[in-house]
Amino acid sequence: MITVKAISRQAPRWQRELARAISDPAELLRELELDPALLPAARLAAARFPLRAPRGFVARMRKGDPHDPLLRQVLPLAAELAPAPGFVTDPVGDGAAQAAPGVLHKYHGRALLIVTGACAVHCRYCFRREFPYAEAHAGVGQWRSALAYLAGDASIREVILSGGDPLSLSDQRLGLLLAELDRVPHLKRLRIHSRQPIVLPERVDDGLLDLFARTRLQSVLVVHANHPREIDDTVRAALARLANAGVTLLNQSVLLRGVNDAAATLAELSEVLFAGRVLPYYLHLLDRVCGAAHFEVNESEASAIMEQLRQRLPGYLVPRLVREQPGQPAKIPVG
Ligand SMILES: *Cc1c(COP(=O)(O)O)cnc(C)c1O
Numbered sequence: 007m008i009t010v011k012a013i014s015r016q017a018p019r020w021q022r023e024l025a026r027a028i029s030d031p032a033e034l035l036r037e038l039e040l041d042p043a044l045l046p047a048a049r050l051a052a053a054r055f056p057l058r059a060p061r062g063f064v065a066r067m068r069k070g071d072p073h074d075p076l077l078r079q080v081l082p083l084a085a086e087l088a089p090a091p092g093f094v095t096d097p098v099g100d101g102a103a104q105a106a107p108g109v110l111h112k113y114h115g116r117a118l119l120i121v122t123g124a125c126a127v128h129c130r131y132c133f134r135r136e137f138p139y140a141e142a143h144a145g146v147g148q149w150r151s152a153l154a155y156l157a158g159d160a161s162i163r164e165v166i167l168s169g170g171d172p173l174s175l176s177d178q179r180l181g182l183l184l185a186e187l188d189r190v191p192h193l194k195r196l197r198i199h200s201r202q203p204i205v206l207p208e209r210v211d212d213g214l215l216d217l218f219a220r221t222r223l224q225s226v227l228v229v230h231a232n233h234p235r236e237i238d239d240t241v242r243a244a245l246a247r248l249a250n251a252g253v254t255l256l257n258q259s260v261l262l263r264g265v266n267d268a269a270a271t272l273a274e275l276s277e278v279l280f281a282g283r284v285l286p287y288y289l290h291l292l293d294r295v296c297g298a299a300h301f302e303v304n305e306s307e308a309s310a311i312m313e314q315l316r317q318r319l320p321g322y323l324v325p326r327l328v329r330e331q332p333g334q335p336a337k338i339p340v341g
């Protein structure tokens with residue numbers, strides 16, 4: 007797991023916030039006035055996949071509520087350690103799909119670049135929780151071969167920066183990468199998949215907006231919010247700055263038991279997102295990664311929730327329910 011390096015006082019505010027993120031389960035429990043009896047299990051589960059939650063995100067959680075939907079996404083639980091048949095370490099076949107170091111080219115016209123293993127938050131359900139980022143991401147030294155791969159395939163029109171969270175990179179490093187991508191003539195679009203505008207809205211600062219202003223590529227930012235309470239005034243302000251900078255904003259969520267497995271919650275999420283100028287894009291069925299079985303919502307329940315959503319919302323606010331299946335040419339739509 008990648009650790010956050012010592013951060014100087016001159017570092018941008020978001021980097022200082024990231025360095026102060028909560029990583030000690032005891033501190034999280036104390037902060038939220040939760041039962042210390044949760045601690046031993048939290049420590050065990052965190053030894054497998056460390057806790058990390060920015061303080062601003064924790065501040066949106068309800069004190070004294072162990073079932074808070076935001077808390078559930080980050081609190082390590084004993085349930086993660088229970089064996090669950092069918093839950094594996096690489097559920098989406100990323101290991102096999104690498105076209106070059108750090109490049110996943112599974113779908114026509116789009117190539118995904120894993121630019122970092124680091125995230126501002128550790129989501130307990132994440133399908134990459136078991137992925138060997140340290141070896142698999144296109145580190146600085148490997149950008150050459152990843153860029154050469156993109157440059158060598160003229161069918162690629164869109165480059166997707168992913169990770170980890172690509173906005174964990176400094177503006178300087180992102181700027182170098184974007185300048186290189188700008189020079190690949192067949193690339194038209196830049197898509198960034200990041201949870202940071204939601205969990206660390208400080209990331210959306212002048213430096214980042216400047217990068218979007220400089221690139222010739224049409225920019226899409228796919229954020230990741232699962233519950234309407236994730237979006238507070240600080241997040242709304244960050245999203246407004248991005249939208250005003252001409253960045254197209256989409257959201258993807260994961261359907262999670264105990265977090266957003268109700269039509270009313272998802273309908274409210276769509277409303278809140280749209281008020282923040284974000285369109286719902288995908289609602290993913292959980293990828294069956296070890297340690298996440300307690301989050302699963304089965305397909306028939308998921309379809310029933312979707313049916314209710316379609317009855318409540320205009321079509322453009324209904325996300326597409328999809329499942330990722332290794333070896334398929336696209337995400338698979340589900341009822
Ligand atoms: C999900 C994914 C994409 C993007 O798929 P869209 O349907 O365009 O959002 C691209 N590449 C990989 C490897 C993916 O997993």
Ligand code: SF4
Nearest residue numbers: 125128129132170201
């Ligand atoms: S931010 Fe995204 S990649 Fe990072 S842990 Fe959460 S779901 Fe996984």
